[in-house]
Amino acid sequence: MAHDDTAFRLLAELTGLSGVSGQEEPLRTALRDHLASRVDRVRTDALGNLLGIKHGQPAGPRLLLAAHMDEIGLVVTQIEGGFLRFARVGGADLRVLPAQEVTVHTAQGDLPGVVASRPPHVLGPEERRRPFRQAQLFIDLGLEEAQVRERVQVGDFVSLRQETVRLGQAFATGKAVDNRASLVVLLRTLDHLQTMAHAWEVVALATVQEEITLGGAYTGTYSVRPHVGIALDVTFARQPGVADEEGVAWDRGPAIALGPNIHPRVRERLVETAQRHEIPYVEEVLPGHSGTDAWAIQVTRSGVPTGLLSLPIRNMHTPGETVCLRDMERTARLLAHFIAELEPDWTP
């Protein structure tokens, strides 16, 4: 289907870039171009957030749409015998690292590597029954020690390496779907708004460092001063191993969150919009920290009424993150209608 193809193409492009928390420059560069054709003004701020401002007609209040552009990864902590020791940046899942291909981002360019794992033939039965510990894992660059020391420095970032492909008819899988899929939703929403009138000003905020501190969301929201904020992120799709109450169904549209992090009127309005336009959605109950930029947006300055739309994905924080392309399109349509129908005098 044509829209799915656009969504897939954008997803493949954005997941193909590397932006570990703290080094989001490649995403900033690509998104600057993507935003430029969709908004009136683009700027960046001191922490590295990227903002795209689309004016409303006539001028109305301001809506913030936030999606983080960083991904989880690793950072080099030590060079030992030509191999690299590392630490995690954000909640990378150690269990999926052994035998995983990675890319080390050095000052001189990117180097391919593999996370080294000792073969089971040499391990005792006790060791084989437990997951690999951090101290047992290294990155192998296939180079001699002297060459490694010449090219790699402590502090260099490392991203997971995985090509994004389609899975079946409706899905796509790859690394950093969290949160590139939401950035695609952001761009597709702006595409729809090219042909829809809206009174509210829309500020698209691609945040940095969500995976470590929500730092981009705090500082970005502070400078935008929105009247309402909506975060776009991912959530747990049901899958074998995830109980019904721990995740949401996928291929049923975006998850509209409810809970203390979410303003009830903002949520209601999203639900009404979905129902009015017959866009499927699922409900997501979050009793506490949403684990997203919404947590930061809500408490910036004197507080911001906040909503959260999440794409259900499987295998979160692994190189096998999988998303439903149709859900991405549904979310973009929902958001576009929501924005277009915001009256200039609406308050939550």
Add this chain to the structure above:
Amino acid sequence: MAFDRRLLEALSNARGIPGQEDAVRSLLQEALAPVADALHTDSLGNLFVHRTAEGQTVDPPLRVMIAAHMDEVGGMVLKVNEDGTVKFRNVGGLDPRILPGKRVRIGPQGIPGVVLVRPIHLERKDRDRVPPIQELVIDTGGAQGIRPGDMITFDTRFEPLGSLWKGKAFDDRVGCAVLAALLQRRYPCEVVGVFTVQEEIGLRGARVAAYTVAPHVALVLEGTIADDLPKDRDASPVTQVGRGPALSLMDRSASLDRRLVALLVETARAHGIPYQFKEPGRGGTDAGAIHLAREGVPSAVVSVPCRYIHAPASLLHPQDVAHTLALMTKALERLGQEDPRRWRTRSIHPQPPSE
């Protein structure tokens, strides 16, 4: 003899688990039919490629069987669940700890899939537990056309990585590539190259092939364990990448013939080819089955050291491959001087190789 990387690349990317080696066999048949003196396949799928002896000094010439296995470790589809996920088992030895989150290809069409893993965020008490294969499933996005019995292989593309080469199934596609290179010419001994099947599930093809060939001696080409990572206590890395072909003395399947090992060592030294010894007691190879064929066959194993065998992305050193090919070439020229009758008995004390 230059080593043609393209065949290794094609072999590494080809997909063939034990019992389903067809794609690998086709590649090799196509590459070798133009040069083979005779070529045939048996009922299990072993591929035999004959090179008659040329310029031999002994009559009848020594018959040397050289084996490399075509199968790679992988998985097999047990069933497609109602929710569209795929239940599977390993075929050959697989460490379940490296499976979650990995990408695979299923069936003859190579349908992509992902091994599902319960998100770490949701794990409280079970972070230290290793889910066995019985509990894992593969997500294909509900793709159609997947059937019980379909093969599952890692989705890895061959390419350079640093100074090394990265690819899947170097155990034993590198052995196949070296053997294919060796078979491009004749030697003073009769050479029967056998690309065996089902090594990973019990040396099955080799057992049958050795009976058929009835060689005087056998050499097995493998991709073997290199565990040369930094570690607290290092008894031995088993083998090391970049130090040349590894000669086996003893592994878990066989005690290798010390006369053949001595011949290989002498050949390496005479031609300035680096070599190393594989740590005794690790792993098993087709030699385990071959050396017990009929009344017994003196056998040796020559391996290219590979990091991360039985995992999606193995690494090896191009120089090691070239040196393995050089060593084998010179060794076959040397074996051409050998009298077969000498190899039918084994004295209590190892004999030095003939002058």
